[in-house]
Amino acid sequence: MIYRAIGLMSGSSLDGLDIAFIEFHESKGVWEYEIKAADCYPYGEEWVQKLRGAIQLNALDYQLLHTEYGHYIGEQVNAFIERHNLQYQVQLIASHGHTTFHAPAKKMTGQLGDGAAIAAVTGINVVSDLRAMDIALGGQGAPIVPIGEKLLLGNYTFFLNLGGIANISYNHPDQYLAFDVCPANRVLNMLAHDEGKTYDDGGQLAASGNLHPNLLKLLNELDYYRLPYPKSLANDFGTDVVYPLLKSSGIPTADALRTMVEHIAEQTAATIQTLLSNHKLETTSYQLLATGGGAHNTFLLERLQTALQPLGVEIVTTDKNLIDFKEALIMALIGVLRWREENNVLASVTGASRSSIGGAVWIGQEA
Numbered sequence: 449m450i451y452r453a454i455g456l457m458s459g460s461s462l463d464g465l466d467i468a469f470i471e472f473h474e475s476k477g478v479w480e481y482e483i484k485a486a487d488c489y490p491y492g493e494e495w496v497q498k499l500r501g502a503i504q505l506n507a508l509d510y511q512l513l514h515t516e517y518g519h520y521i522g523e524q525v526n527a528f529i530e531r532h533n534l535q536y537q538v539q540l541i542a543s544h545g546h547t548t549f550h551a552p553a554k555k556m557t558g559q560l561g562d563g564a565a566i567a568a569v570t571g572i573n574v575v576s577d578l579r580a581m582d583i584a585l586g587g588q589g590a591p592i593v594p595i596g597e598k599l600l601l602g603n604y605t606f607f608l609n610l611g612g613i614a615n616i617s618y619n620h621p622d623q624y625l626a627f628d629v630c631p632a633n634r635v636l637n638m639l640a641h642d643e644g645k646t647y648d649d650g651g652q653l654a655a656s657g658n659l660h661p662n663l664l665k666l667l668n669e670l671d672y673y674r675l676p677y678p679k680s681l682a683n684d685f686g687t688d689v690v691y692p693l694l695k696s697s698g699i700p701t702a703d704a705l706r707t708m709v710e711h712i713a714e715q716t717a718a719t720i721q722t723l724l725s726n727h728k729l730e731t732t733s734y735q736l737l738a739t740g741g742g743a744h745n746t747f748l749l750e751r752l753q754t755a756l757q758p759l760g761v762e763i764v765t766t767d768k769n770l771i772d773f774k775e776a777l778i779m780a781l782i783g784v785l786r787w788r789e790e791n792n793v794l795a796s797v798t799g800a801s802r803s804s805i806g807g808a809v810w811i812g813q814e815a
C-alpha cells in the first residue's frame with residue numbers, strides 16, 4: 449500500500465510548526481518512507497505569546513484559541529501544499545497540535561489545535577488528539593514516537609531526541625522503552641534570550657562559559673530524575689523549576705548555559721546506564737541516533753559523546769531532514785496507522801493498560 453500523508457508537530461521549543469509531506473510504502477508489515485517535502489513555519493512573536501500564555505486562559509478563551517489555532521494550522525498547511533504543488537496528493541493530515549499542559553497522573557493532556565478546523569480549512573481528512581486514548585488508558589500519553597522508530601528507523605539501540613524536552617528510546621528486543629530525560633532546548637533558549645539571542649547557535653556561548661559543579665549537583669538531584677519510568681515531563685518543569693534554579697544562582701548566562709549542557713549530557717548518560725543495567729543486551733557497543741534541533745548544537749553533542757563514551761555508546765547523526773522532521777514524519781505515520789485502525793501508541797512505553805489506536809478522525813471531504 450502507498451500512503452501520502454502530512455505530519456504536523458508543534459514542539460515545546462516553540463520555534464514553529466513543523467510540516468512534513470511523506471510517502472509511505474507498506475508491504476506485509478514492512479514500512480518504507482520518503483520525506484518528499486518539509487518546512488518549519490516559524491511562529492511570529494504573537495503566536496509564541498498566545499501559545500505560551502494559553503495555560504493562563506479561562507475555559508472560553510482557551511476553547512477560542514483552540515479553534516483559532518486550528519484555523520491557523522489549516523492555513524499554514526494550505527500554504528505548504530501550494531508551495532510544493534501537492535494539490536490532490538495528500539490523503540491525510542496527522543496533527544499533534546501544541547501541548548499546553550500535561551498531567552498523566554490526572555489522566556489528562558492538552559494539545560491546542562482543533563482537528564475539525566484543520567479539516568474544514570484544508571478539505572483533507574485529519575487525525576488529531578493523538579495522545580488522548582493512551583492517557584485515558586492510564587498511560588503517560590508520551591512519548592508516542594517509538595512506534596515510528598520501530599517501524600521506520602529499525603537498527604539503532606537508542607534514539608535521543610533533543611527538542612524542547614529531551615527524550616530517549618531504548619530499542620530492546622524484549623520490551624521497547626522510552627521516556628522523557630530532562631528539559632533541553634526550551635531552557636537553553638530561555639537562557640539565550642537573556643543574551644538577546646533566539647538560541648545558542650552551535651552551543652558557542654555555552655562553550656565559552658564555566659561549569660558550576662554545585663549547581664549541576666542541585667539540578668541532578670531534582671525529584672524527577674529519581675522517578676521510575678514510564679514517566680513524562682510537562683514544559684513547566686523546565687520553565688518553572690530548572691530555569692529559575694539556573695537564574696537564581698546569579699552566575700553569568702554563559703556559565704548557566706555551560707552547566708545546563710552538562711546537565712543534559714549527564715542525565716542522558718545516567719538514563720542510559722540505568723536502562724542498560726535493568727535490561728541487559730549481549731552486545732557492549734551501541735549506536736544512538738540523535739535528532740531534534742539540539743543535534744545541531746555541536747558543543748552539546750561533544751559533551752554528550754564524552755559522557756556516553758564509557759558506556760560504549762556512539763552518537764550517530766543523520767541528514768538534516770530527519771534531524772529536524774523526525775517527529776513530524778512519525779506523526780504522519782501515526783495518522784496512517786490510525787486510518788488503518790492499527791495500534792500506534794505502545795503500552796510498553798507509556799504504561800497504559802494496553803497499546804491503542806490513538807487519534808480522533810475528522811473527515812475533510814464531502815461524502
Ligand SMILES: Nc1ncnc2c1ncn2[C@@H]1O[C@H](COP(=O)(O)OP(=O)(O)OP(=O)(O)O)[C@@H](O)[C@H]1O
Binds near residue numbers: 611
Ligand atoms: N545550530 C543550532 N545550534 C544550537 N541549537 C540549535 C541549532 N539549531 C536548532 N537548535 C535548537 O533546536 C530548537 C528546535 O528544536 P526542535 O524543533 O527539535 O524542538 P521541538 O520540536 O520544539 O521540541 P520537542 O521535541 O520537545 O517537541 C531551537 O529552538 C534551538 O534551541
Ligand SMILES: CC(=O)N[C@H]1[C@@H]2OC[C@@H](O2)[C@@H](O)[C@@H]1O[C@H](C)C(=O)O
Binds near residue numbers: 589594681775
Ligand atoms: C506531552 C507532550 O507533548 N510531550 C512531548 C514533549 O516534547 C518532547 C517530549 O516532551 C515528548 O515526550 C513529547 O513529544 C514527542 C513527539 C513524543 O511524544 O514522542
